[in-house]
Amino acid sequence: MTEPTRADRFSFGLWTVGWQARDPFGDPTRPPLDPVEAVHRLADLGAYGVTCHDDDLIPFGSTAAERDRLIARFRTALAETGLVVPMMTTNLFTHPVFKDGGFTSNDRTVRRFALRKVARNIDLAAEFGAQTYVLWGGREGSEYDGAKDVRAALDRYREAVDVLAGYVQERGYGIRLALEPKPNEPRGDILLPTVGHALAFIANLDHSDIVGVNPEVGHEQMAGLNYASGVAQALWADKLFHIDLNSQRGIKFDQDLAFGHGDLVNAFFLVDLLEHGGPDGGPSYSGPRHFDYKPSRTEDIDGVWASAAANMRMYLLLRERAAAYRTDPRVARAREESGVDNLRIPTLGQGETFADLLADRSAFEDFDADKAGERGYGFVRLNQLAIEHLVGVRPA
Amino acid sequence: MTEPTRADRFSFGLWTVGWQARDPFGDPTRPPLDPVEAVHRLADLGAYGVTCHDDDLIPFGSTAAERDRLIARFRTALAETGLVVPMMTTNLFTHPVFKDGGFTSNDRTVRRFALRKVARNIDLAAEFGAQTYVLWGGREGSEYDGAKDVRAALDRYREAVDVLAGYVQERGYGIRLALEPKPNEPRGDILLPTVGHALAFIANLDHSDIVGVNPEVGHEQMAGLNYASGVAQALWADKLFHIDLNSQRGIKFDQDLAFGHGDLVNAFFLVDLLEHGGPDGGPSYSGPRHFDYKPSRTEDIDGVWASAAANMRMYLLLRERAAAYRTDPRVARAREESGVDNLRIPTLGQGETFADLLADRSAFEDFDADKAGERGYGFVRLNQLAIEHLVGVRPA
C-alpha cells in the first residue's frame, strides 16, 4: 500500500533530483545528473511523470542542433520508461539578464526576450503532451519599494500572461497555465506573493479561464500561512491546476524538504483534502502529485534517490492514515459534535429571502446569545483524534 | 504643514482611543472613555471623522431605549464638532457566541444571528451617512485543520457578503463594503488571511462591484508581506475602498502601534503611493486616512491623546518628505536609470501582435542576453536617495 505505482500519478522536476546542491554559501556537492538517468531512476522508483524547465533539459544558449539532440534522447528515455511529461515551465531566473525579472523587468528588451523564451518552450511542452505550463515569477519583484512600480508591474504581468494564454489557445495546445506564488527569495518581495494574490490577479485576466495556480507547500508556509487552507481556497475558486509538494520548517529561507518532513499535521490534512475532500468524499484534485523539493546538500546520489522515494512514501502513508480517519465512526461523531458539516448548510433556508430572515424573531430578537455562547465545539477532541490517526493509533 | 486639518481626512475608530488596554495577560489600565468625549477630543486634534463598531457605541444587549439614547447623544456630539462618520463596522468577535466565527460559525443559528447583527448596524451606518461598511472576520477561522471545512466556510462567507451587499443595494444606501484581511489572531488561522485572498474572494461574489478591501498595515506585515505592495495590488484591482493605518514591528502578535512607529521605510513609500502614486502624480486614493491603532497599555489618558496626535503628525511628515522626493530632479534621474517608468511601456508595441513579436529576431535570436545582463539597475542608489529624503536630507 505504500509502494508507489503509476496510478498514484507521482511526478518530479528534473531540477529536484538533479539539484547539484549549490546554495548561497556553498559550492555544489554533487555532480550533474543526466536527465536520461533521472528519467530511468524515477521510473524505477514508481513515478509516472517528469517535469522540467527549458534550461534543465537544454542548457541556456545551446545551439539548435544541440537542442534537437538533447530533446531526442530525452524522448527516447520517456519512450523506454513510459514516463510522461505532465507539466513544463521556463527558467526566467538563473541567467543575469533576468536579475530584475522577466515579464516585469524594468527593461523592456528583457520583457520581450522573456516572452519569447516562454513561447518557445510552450511549443516544446505541447510536443511532449504536457497539460500544464507553470509560470513561477521568482525574479518578478524587488528589494526596494521605490524600485518597482507595482501597478505597472501587474499591468505587464497581465499583458504577458494574457498574451501567452492567447498563444496557447490559438495554437490549440490544450495546455492550461498555472501561476506559482512565492512571497520572497530570491527577491526581497515577490509579486503575487501568496495563493490569494495569484488568484486575485487571475480574476483580472482576459484569459482567466485557462489560468490557475500551482501552490507550493513551502512557499505559503514561508508567509506563515496555512497551506491546506490556501489549497482549499484555490479548489473553491476552481483554480487548482497543479500542485507542488515538499516541506518547510517555519518562516525562513526556502527549504524544499521532502514532503512530510516539515509540518506533518498540515501535510496530513492536505492529503486528506486532496484524497477525500471532494463533495462525495472522493478526491478533490485529480492532477499529478508533483514533488518540487531538494535533496539536502549533505546527501550523495544514493541519498538523492532515498529522498525521492521518501516523498512518495510519505504521501502514501498519509493517504492511508487519512482513509482510516475518514472511515472511523468516532471521527464522524466528533465532526458532528463540532458542527463541521453544519457549515455546508446555507445560512438562509431554501427559498428564504433576506427579508424573511429579517422578520425571523428567533434569529435575533428572541435568540439567546449568552446561551448559544455556552456551546462547546469539541475541536480539541476532534484534533486529537486526527493526530492519533496520523500517528497510527487504531480505534479500540 | 504638520498640523492636521479636516482637509486631510483623518479618522479614528472609537475603539482606538477608547481601548482600555486589556491584553491577553493583563487587566485594563485605563477607565472607559465616553464616545462623546472621544468625538470632542478627536475634533480638537484635527480629525475629520470617527468610526465605530456597533458595540463601541451601544453595548451588546442594550435595550432599544438605551440604544436610542446613546445614538442621540453621539449625534449631538457629531453635530457640535462637525465630525463625520465615514465608516462603520460590526463587532462579531467579542461575545462568546462568536467564538467559532460569525458568518462561518459551525453553528447555523450563530450565522443567522451574525447576519442580523450586521444588518441592523448597516441601517445605523446609513443613518450616519457612512460611505463604507467594513467587515473584519477576525473569528472566521480555526486553530485545527480538521475543525473547519474551508470550502464550505467560503461558501457561507460568500453567501453572507452577497446577502448583505444585496441588502445595501436594495435599500439604496450608497454604501460599499470593505473586507479587512488578517492572517491570524485571535484565531490560529483566519479565512481571507491577506489582501490577496480577500481580493480573490471578492472576484467570486455576485455583488463584487460594491465590495472591496480595507487593508491594515499590521495585518499584512504579520504575514511578512510588503504592505505598500499589497495596497498597490488593491489599487490595481480598483478595490481600495478604505485603509487602516497603524504599525507593526515584524511577524508577531498584532501590535497596532501608531502609524510610522514600525517599518518606517515602508510607511514612507505607502504615503508616497497614496499621495503621489496616481497616474498623473496625484493621489491614488481619496478616501479617509483611517487610524486603527492602540495607544500602548503603558499610557494614561494624556498618552492616549499624544498617541492619537502622533499618528496624524507621522502621516503629515511622511507626506512632506514624499513630496520632496517626488520633485527632486536627482530622484527623477535615478528612476530613469533604474527603468522605473520603463515598466509602464507595454511589452508589445502599439499594434504589435504576438505573432509580430515571434517574428522579431531582435527580441530573441539576435538578442545578446549576456550583454543585457551586464546592465546595472542602480536600485541601491535610488533607495538611498529615498531614505535620505525620508530622514530629511535636502538636496545640496
Added chain:
Amino acid sequence: MTEPTRADRFSFGLWTVGWQARDPFGDPTRPPLDPVEAVHRLADLGAYGVTCHDDDLIPFGSTAAERDRLIARFRTALAETGLVVPMMTTNLFTHPVFKDGGFTSNDRTVRRFALRKVARNIDLAAEFGAQTYVLWGGREGSEYDGAKDVRAALDRYREAVDVLAGYVQERGYGIRLALEPKPNEPRGDILLPTVGHALAFIANLDHSDIVGVNPEVGHEQMAGLNYASGVAQALWADKLFHIDLNSQRGIKFDQDLAFGHGDLVNAFFLVDLLEHGGPDGGPSYSGPRHFDYKPSRTEDIDGVWASAAANMRMYLLLRERAAAYRTDPRVARAREESGVDNLRIPTLGQGETFADLLADRSAFEDFDADKAGERGYGFVRLNQLAIEHLVGVRPA
C-alpha cells in the same frame, strides 16, 4: 501504556485548565474554575502535580484571612488527592501596576513591590514543598527602543534574581529558581527573549548555581527557533530545571495549544531527548512534565478536560514511538552511517595536544578535502525512519 500514572510526573498549572478564555478580542467563554475542583479533576485524569501563580489561588488584594482560607482548602484538596505542588510562580503581569514590568519597571516603587510579592509567594511555595520557583518576566521589556535602557534593565533583573536566590538560600528552602524566556507578547520585545539569552544572563549572576531555565515550547518557536535544540543547550549547561510543554503553529501570537498539536516532529524529538537522550540512553531530565497550555476558547468545560487528557496522551504516545525508534536496529545502522555518534568522539585524540594536531600531516596537508566532500551523510533516510516511527510504521 498511554494511560497516565503518577510515575509519569505530569503536572498542570491552575491557570491552564482554569483559563476563562478571555483573549485580546473576546470576553471569557467559560466560568471561573474552582482550584479545588481543578485539583480533583487533574488527579482523576492521572496527573501527579499542580502548579500555580499566587493570584491563581489567592486573588490579588485578598485579605489575610481570605488568603488563609483559600490556602487551607487548597491544602485539603491536595491531601485528598495526593497531588503535589512541584512548582510555583508569581503573577507580575496582570495588574496595571506591572504595565512596565516588575523587576525592571521604570518605576522603582514598582520594582520594590514586585520583589515583595515574589518573596511572599516563595514562602508559600516552600510551605507547599515546591522544588522549583519559576520567574516569567512577561512584562519586562518594551515596545519602543528608547523607552528601556536594556543594560540598566539587566542590572535590575540581576539584582532581583540574586536577591531572591539569596533569600531562598538563607531560608534554607531548597528551592531552585527557573527563568522562563519569551521573545514578545504581551510586550513588543521582552528581555531574555530566548533560552540562550536566559542562560547567558544566569552566567552573570552571583547565585547562578540555583538559577536555571524553564523553556516553553511555544515561546522558542515564536522566534522560529528549534525547541528541542534549545532544551538540549539548556541540558548541556546543566540548567534544565523545569519544562513547559505545549504547542505552537509557527511564528505568531502565543497559541498555547495542547502538546503535540503543533510541530509534531519536533515534539517527537523532544520527547526522545527527555526520555532517551541521557548518556546511557536513559532519561536526560527527571523533573515534572509540566503542561502550560490553554484549552481553546471554543471549548466548554468538557473540552477543557478532554484537552488536559490530550496533553498527557500525546506525551505518552510520543514516548512509546521514541522507544521503538531507539531500539530499531535499522535506526542504529542509519545513525552509524550518518555519523551521529561519531560526534561524541573528541576531535583531538586522547592525550593529543593541539601542537600534535598541527604536526599531523594527515589532518591537513595530506587530507583529500575533495574526496571527503563526496561523502553522503544519509540524513534524509534517517529522518524518514524517524517519521515512520512517529507515524507508527513498524519495521518489517
Added chain:
Amino acid sequence: MTEPTRADRFSFGLWTVGWQARDPFGDPTRPPLDPVEAVHRLADLGAYGVTCHDDDLIPFGSTAAERDRLIARFRTALAETGLVVPMMTTNLFTHPVFKDGGFTSNDRTVRRFALRKVARNIDLAAEFGAQTYVLWGGREGSEYDGAKDVRAALDRYREAVDVLAGYVQERGYGIRLALEPKPNEPRGDILLPTVGHALAFIANLDHSDIVGVNPEVGHEQMAGLNYASGVAQALWADKLFHIDLNSQRGIKFDQDLAFGHGDLVNAFFLVDLLEHGGPDGGPSYSGPRHFDYKPSRTEDIDGVWASAAANMRMYLLLRERAAAYRTDPRVARAREESGVDNLRIPTLGQGETFADLLADRSAFEDFDADKAGERGYGFVRLNQLAIEHLVGVRPA
C-alpha cells in the same frame, strides 16, 4: 559631517563588495573583483579597514607559492592605502567537505581539518595585525532533529573554540575570538542561533575571557529579535568584541542589505547605543564599524561602490540624528517622565538588605498598587520625539 574619515573606523569584508551575486536561483551577475582593487576603492571611499576570510584572499587549494604571492600583493595594497586589517575569519562553509559543518561535523576527519584551516589563518591574521578573529559557524547545525546530537555538538564546539583560544594565547597573538550567531541558512537550524545562545556558550568555555560575540543586524532580525537589545545584552556581558552592520526586512532569507535600508528605527537606536550609550553618554563600543552586506544582485560595479558608500553615509546620518536626540532638552524631559533613567537606581537602597525591604511596609503592605497603576509612562510621546529626530525634524 557625512563624509567618512578613517577616524570613523569603517571596515568592509572583501566578500561584500566582492560578492559576485550568485544566489540560490541565479548565476553571478558580476565578474570577480581583485582584492587589491577592493582595497584601493574602499580606501578612496573613506574606509579605514578591510577584512577577509582565508579563501577570499587565497582560493581554497592554492599552492604555497600562490598563497605567498597573493598575500604579498595584498600587503602592498594595504601599504599603499594605509588600510588596516582589524579582523579576519575562516571559510568553513563553501567547500563540500564542510557540508555537515566544520567544528561539529559528524565526520571527525573534517573536524580536524577545520581546526587546522582556522589555525593557519589565525597565523596570517596575526601577521596582518588583526585584533579580532571571527568564527561564523554557518554550517554547524542540521535540517533534521535526529541528525545532530546537539549536546555532543556543543561539546565539540567548545573543544574547538577552547583549543583555538589556547593557541592564540600560547602564541601571544593578542587576538580575541568573536562568535557570530545566526539562526538558520544555509542550515535548517544553526547551533548558537542568537546572541544569547552564543553568550551562554561562551560562559562555559575555559578561555571565555578572550571569546566574545560579533552580532550581525540581519541575523538577529531573522529570528524576529530586537537587534539593538541583543547588542545591549552583549555589551552588558562585556562581550561585544566586534559588530556586523547591514540590514534586513523581516523574517525571511538573509538579505544583507546596506545598513539602514531595513528597520530604520532600530538602526537609529543601535547607533545611539554605540555612540552615546556609554555610562557617561559617550560611546559604548570603540571597535570597528564593520559592514557585512551584499550589494544587490541587480547592481553593476558602479552600484557596488554606491552601495558601499551608502552604508557609511547611513551610519553617519544616524550618528548625527542620534546626537541631536541626545542633546534635545525635550527628550531629556520626556525620558525623565518615562522613568528611563530611574531604572539605573538600584531597587534596594544603599546599604539596604533584603530583610530591610521585607520590613518596609511602604513597599508592600501600605503600597497602593491601584494608584501606582494609574501612572502614564509617556512612551509613545518619547518614541515620537525619537522618530522626529530620526527624520530630521528640528525642535522649534
